[in-house]
Structure formats: C-alpha cells, structure tokens
Amino acid sequence: MRRRTFFGFVKSKLRYTTVDETLPEPVAVAPSERVTLFFDQPYIPGEKLSLHPGDPVKKGERLSLTKDAGGYALAPKSGRIENISGFLGIGGRRFTTVTLAIDDEAHQTLDEGFKSVYQSPSLKNAREFLAGLPGKPNLEVFFNPQRPVKSIVVLGVDSDLVGVTNQYFVNNAIVAIKTGIDTLRQISGIHEVILVVPHYLFKVAGAAGATIKTVDSAYPSAHPELIMRYILSEQSTPDVEPPSDDGVAVFTAEAVVAIGSAYKTGFLPLEKIVCFVSKDETRRLISVPIGTPVKDIAEAFHEPIGEGDRVIFGGPMTGVSVYSDNHPVLADTNTIMIQDRRRIPEVRDNPCTNCGACVRVCPVNVPVNMLIRFLQAGRYEEAVSQCDLNCCIECGFCSYVCEARIPIFQYIHLAKLTLAGMNPVEKNNG
Amino acid sequence: MDSTIKLTVSHAPFWHNGSGISQKSYNILLACLLAVIPGIYRYGYPALGAVTLSIGSAVLWEFLMNLATRRPVSIGDGNAAVIGMLLAMMLPAVVPWWVVVIGSFIAVVIGKQIYGGIGGNPFNPVAVAMAILMLSWKNFLDFNTALVGYGFAFNPVDPLVLAKSFGPAAVKDFKLGDLLMGRQVGGIGSSFGLGLIIGGIYLMIRGFIRWEIVLSFLVGIFASALCFYLYNPNVYASPGFHLLTGYSLIGAFLLATEDSSSPVHFLPMIIYGCLGGMLTVLIRNIGSHVDGVVFAVLIINILNPLLDKIRPKALGKVAHHA
Numbered sequence A: 001m002r003r004r005t006f007f008g009f010v011k012s013k014l015r016y017t018t019v020d021e022t023l024p025e026p027v028a029v030a031p032s033e034r035v036t037l038f039f040d041q042p043y044i045p046g047e048k049l050s051l052h053p054g055d056p057v058k059k060g061e062r063l064s065l066t067k068d069a070g071g072y073a074l075a076p077k078s079g080r081i082e083n084i085s086g087f088l089g090i091g092g093r094r095f096t097t098v099t100l101a102i103d104d105e106a107h108q109t110l111d112e113g114f115k116s117v118y119q120s121p122s123l124k125n126a127r128e129f130l131a132g133l134p135g136k137p138n139l140e141v142f143f144n145p146q147r148p149v150k151s152i153v154v155l156g157v158d159s160d161l162v163g164v165t166n167q168y169f170v171n172n173a174i175v176a177i178k179t180g181i182d183t184l185r186q187i188s189g190i191h192e193v194i195l196v197v198p199h200y201l202f203k204v205a206g207a208a209g210a211t212i213k214t215v216d217s218a219y220p221s222a223h224p225e226l227i228m229r230y231i232l233s234e235q236s237t238p239d240v241e242p243p244s245d246d247g248v249a250v251f252t253a254e255a256v257v258a259i260g261s262a263y264k265t266g267f268l269p270l271e272k273i274v275c276f277v278s279k280d281e282t283r284r285l286i287s288v289p290i291g292t293p294v295k296d297i298a299e300a301f302h303e304p305i306g307e308g309d310r311v312i313f314g315g316p317m318t319g320v321s322v323y324s325d326n327h328p329v330l331a332d333t334n335t336i337m338i339q340d341r342r343r344i345p346e347v348r349d350n351p352c353t354n355c356g357a358c359v360r361v362c363p364v365n366v367p368v369n370m371l372i373r374f375l376q377a378g379r380y381e382e383a384v385s386q387c388d389l390n391c392c393i394e395c396g397f398c399s400y401v402c403e404a405r406i407p408i409f410q411y412i413h414l415a416k417l418t419l420a421g422m423n424p425v426e427k428n429n430g
Numbered sequence B: 001m002d003s004t005i006k007l008t009v010s011h012a013p014f015w016h017n018g019s020g021i022s023q024k025s026y027n028i029l030l031a032c033l034l035a036v037i038p039g040i041y042r043y044g045y046p047a048l049g050a051v052t053l054s055i056g057s058a059v060l061w062e063f064l065m066n067l068a069t070r071r072p073v074s075i076g077d078g079n080a081a082v083i084g085m086l087l088a089m090m091l092p093a094v095v096p097w098w099v100v101v102i103g104s105f106i107a108v109v110i111g112k113q114i115y116g117g118i119g120g121n122p123f124n125p126v127a128v129a130m131a132i133l134m135l136s137w138k139n140f141l142d143f144n145t146a147l148v149g150y151g152f153a154f155n156p157v158d159p160l161v162l163a164k165s166f167g168p169a170a171v172k173d174f175k176l177g178d179l180l181m182g183r184q185v186g187g188i189g190s191s192f193g194l195g196l197i198i199g200g201i202y203l204m205i206r207g208f209i210r211w212e213i214v215l216s217f218l219v220g221i222f223a224s225a226l227c228f229y230l231y232n233p234n235v236y237a238s239p240g241f242h243l244l245t246g247y248s249l250i251g252a253f254l255l256a257t258e259d260s261s262s263p264v265h266f267l268p269m270i271i272y273g274c275l276g277g278m279l280t281v282l283i284r285n286i287g288s289h290v291d292g293v294v295f296a297v298l299i300i301n302i303l304n305p306l307l308d309k310i311r312p313k314a315l316g317k318v319a320h321h322a
C-alpha cells in the first residue's frame, strides 16, 4: 500500500525507483540444493523427451526438452535432473519445469560447448547458446526474413516500479554495455543502436557509443510499449505512415551486458541481478543464479515467508504473484517482493463510482470508467469497439488508483485472454 | 514445484494508492461542516435537528434498500451520509420533519438506489430530491416564509427574491462581504459562502472533487451574469451577487461535482460546468424560478453522457494484442 498524494489535483505521480536508492553492489546469493528451469512448452505426461530424471548436467549446458525444440535453457549449475513436470502459469499458459539437484560448489563441472565457438562470434552461435542468458535476449528476431531488423533498441530502464536491474548496469557497468553493443553490432551488422535511459543517467549513458534517448521518471513512461511508440513516432514521418515496430530488435541492458561478457570471456554469465524487497520494504540488490528458488533467497536474508503472504515476481504494478515458495528466478525476473499478508490492499467488486481517477492516469487515454462497465458485464466485444480495450498497454495504473478498489487490471487481462482465445487468427486487426 | 506453505495469489497491481469511497465521503462531510456549523450557530436547534434527521434518515433509507435489494450493506462508504448532509444544507432550518424524511427518501431511493446504487445514478440524487420538494411543497422551502420567526440583524428577505421582484436597487444594501459571511437568509449550509469556498478548495486540492467542473461552473455564472449586467444594470444584478447568493456555491462545489452524474474528461468537464453556470443565471434572470441551480444541475446531468463522448483519441489504435 502506498499513500495517496495530498495534492490529488496534480495528476497522481508514481516515481520509478532510481538505482542510487538501493545498495550499490549486489550481494551474491546461491541456491541451496536445487534449481528449477522453465521451458515455454506444455508438459505432456508420457511424451518422449530428450531429458530424463537422473541425467547428469554440466554448468552452462544447453538443455532442450525435445531434439527439434527451438527453446532451450542453460543449466546454471551442474548436477542431476531430479524431476520434470508441468506448470500452469498466469492466464492458463502451460510450461514444463525441470528441476536439477545441484552438485556442491567444489564439484561443479563446466560445459565446453560455448567455449569452442566464442572466438568467432556470429548470430548463429549467439542463437544457439545465448538465448538463456540473464535478461532473456530474443535472438530469433534476426532470423525472420519477412521482418529484417534495421535498428536495435537497448533498454537501460526498468519497466515496473522498484526494479533497478537495467539502471544498475547503465550506472555501474556502462563499459560492459558498450562491449555488448559493439558485439551486437559486429554479429548483426546493424549499426543503428538506441540506448534508452532515465534522465538522471543521461550523462553516464553517453559512454555507450549509441544514440541516447531518455524517458521521464514518472510511471509508466519506461513501459517498453510506450518507449517504442515514442521512439518510432520520432523516426517515422507523422501522418504519412503509422509507426510500426517492424525492424526493431529490443534488448535489455542486462542481456546486452551478458552477451558482451560471454563473447569476451568464453564463459556464460548465468547470474541474474534481482531487486529483492522484504516485507518491511527494505530493498536489496542481489546476484543470483537463474533457477534459484525464492525460498533460498528469503532464507539468505532471514526473511520468513508465512501462510497467506504474497510472493511477487516482477514488480508491484505488473508482476505475478506466485503460488509456491519454490518458484525459481527466471531469466527475466528483475524484482522479487515479499508482501506481508496484513499489508495486502483489499480489492472489492464494487461498482465504479465514476470518479475518473483511472482516466486521468491512463497513459494511452483509454476511457477506463466506461470500459470497466462493459467488462464487469462481460460485454467484451463492446469493450473493444467502444472503449479501446486493445489500446491498453497493461500498465496496471488504473487499478492502482481506483477508489472503488475494482480489480480493473484483472478484468482487462481476462477480457483480452478470452478474446484472444475466441479469434486467435485475428492478429493486427485491433 | 510444490509449495511448503499456502501463499496468497492474486492479480497485479499489488500496491494501491490507498484511496477509497469512504475516505472521500468523510472528507466531503468534513468540508461541509465548515458551512453547516455557522448555519447551526445562526439558526439554532431546528437546524441541528434538520441536519441530523436528514443524515440519519438518508443512511436508514440506504440500509433498508440494501436489505430490500439483497445487496451488501453499503452505508459504511459514507455516500448516503453525504447525500443526507447536502440535502440538509439546502433546506431552511425550520422545515417540517416529514419534508426532510421525504427528501432523503427521494434522494437515496429514487435518486440513487433504483439505478443500482453508487455510480449508477444519471442525476445528482440531491438535486432530484430538491427539485421534487421545490415543486411539491414550495411554501415549506421558501426561505422568506420558513424563516419568518427569526429576528436577524440583516434584511430577512431572500436576496434573490428581492432582486428578481424589484431589481438590483432593492438589494444594494447587501454588501458582497456580508453575503460571503452568510448575512442573508438561505439554506442551513448554503448561505455561508466563506465556509463553502474554503471547504471546496480543500476538496479540490485533495482531488476529491474535480476542480475543472467547479471553476467552469463559477465562470459560467460569472460570465453570463456579467453579460446581463452590462446589458442592463438597472434590471439585472451584478455577477458577484449571483455568485454569492442562493445555491450558487453549494451547486458549483458540491452538486455539479457529484461523480456519477458528471463527466470525467477535461473538455466535457469544462463544457458541463460552463453550461451549468449559464443555465443557472438564465433561469434566475429570465425564467420563472427564483433560483436556477437545482434545475441547471439536472439539465447538465442529462447532457453528461453525451458530453463525455468527447474524449481524446486513445493512443495506438492499431494495437497488436488482439
């Protein structure tokens, strides 16, 4: 729960956390016995997989579920596969999880696969080894012949509140970002790189050797969707063609640093920078192997997770609350928050009072006060045609300010999922 | 990936700014007290009785409607109390008790609950109640007759009536400062202008009422009264007089700004407010009623859904989340 600003007539401002408000250097946290990896593929019991319980795994090894599967994960530690099972994510998305029982620190064995290729950097071996790095670089964008990449955008900002991972890299490791950007330029042959940073990091960012763009410190200016619109609308000639994000590859600063470091050293960096927020709102910057269960992190800081508490992955506005204290750090987890059950703000299914607070804060001018009436009535088609449901960028700000405490964001999400399930082909027609 | 404990799982966002309906209601009630307490001081026990009866009965009607419609009890959100309070503020102190009870019934039940409760009403419930009371029991609401038993140190005739019947010359003894300080007959909580202004500014600053509506309503009154005044100062009273008499201030700060029946987008709010102010003066100067605020508010309420269609285009119409 935050406090409402006293001066309500000034548009509610929520400031992003800046990196100097948190501890300067990350504290290393290690998994105790197990790590868990997520695969973006549904688990079908009985299906033949190329991974089996009992298989030994080396640190940095490329693990994929089936031979021809495109997606893979990198083992953050060496050990043995203990368990493979299914996981139901938000909105019914189905994943497969693979849990490794890890070897102790003295007996870690390294996979040599990447070592053999790192001296000849190319998009091909980047795609083969680096997609599982911290920051989750999407290297597939370079392999779409219909949509050739013309420029690269590097996000030195964090889209949700509290998280500071990318700002941390801009502030503390701009040279490493430069290395990463140079590597990307080299392997992709694309020269145009735009680095997006908050205003206060403008000076530091200059050393990256890229075009610098800054964003405002008020939420949700650092939302990737808004950033893209802003950058793209500057580039395209207004009124002639609508901006489109075709031809842009987006990377987080963390991913760029990881790519640079991988090619420089031959070792795959598998530690993730995460902002860990305890119940008393103390923030800690930690460096933790991908796959580490949140329970281990909480234990490292003597932070009890109790019955009814909320464990949030990914920030207070747009994150996901997980149902298990064994949930692992993912390649794109920037924030983990533990919220005491007594501090969970209440939501209710009140009717909308038409106070207009949501309309004032919506960054894309969705008439949320009307939208919510359609959504509560389940009239999703009208929500799209009359209230621009499809313009919503899912920042959650409307729910945050709603005086009737309506879970607006949840309604929006549900409506979008339902509509997406109804006409899966209707892309780009919104 | 089993859990050793049971966690709370819910949808983002996980923070809230802490605003709530009851918090808003209590702040409005607090602001109203600034105008009501001087009213009670001036009119004594009858005023206190009317205020408590109005609030009490409004809350009771809300409670009964909750039971009748089998909905969760909503009296805790304070909205019914606000309705009761505003109604009392507009009534003369010595109004018969049953008029108060009928008024709160109309406001809460007919003005709000039959539309499904808070947020559903197309009209300001208090304005609906006042309009019906004014049309049905005119004499009980006429400040001149209702307040005849009091001995005031100022001219005990409703300045709006004087101005309407005898022209501005009849009200030249009413100094603007006196009007501001409530030295005029009127509703329990609608004649002490200073209290309303301070309370209203407080509510605007805190964001509990939309300042755009308040200011444009006042500008609407001022500008149109000024036109009349410039046209013929011997027939029409000055803009300042219009701003500080009758229900002008309570209308601008507390009636026009009722959430459910007013627009939320910027331009619509401005048009809505200006129209309300203009209609008020039109009704006062050329209509048959002495005060136009209540009817003006109801008329702009009708226009609200139409006005609120004027809104900024949503950004990114070609979205890709189908």
Ligand code: SF4
Pocket (backbone or CB within 6 Å): A361, A362, A363, A364, A365, A366, A368, A391, A392, A393, A394, A395, A396, A397, A398, A399, A409, A412
């Ligand atoms: S989540 Fe709410 S505030 Fe954010 S873009 Fe969507 S409608 Fe607007």
Ligand code: SF4
Pocket (backbone or CB within 6 Å): A351, A352, A353, A354, A355, A356, A357, A358, A359, A368, A369, A372, A398, A401, A402, A403, A404, A405, A406, A408
């Ligand atoms: S903030 Fe909530 S109560 Fe206010 S208009 Fe928006 S949806 Fe309605």
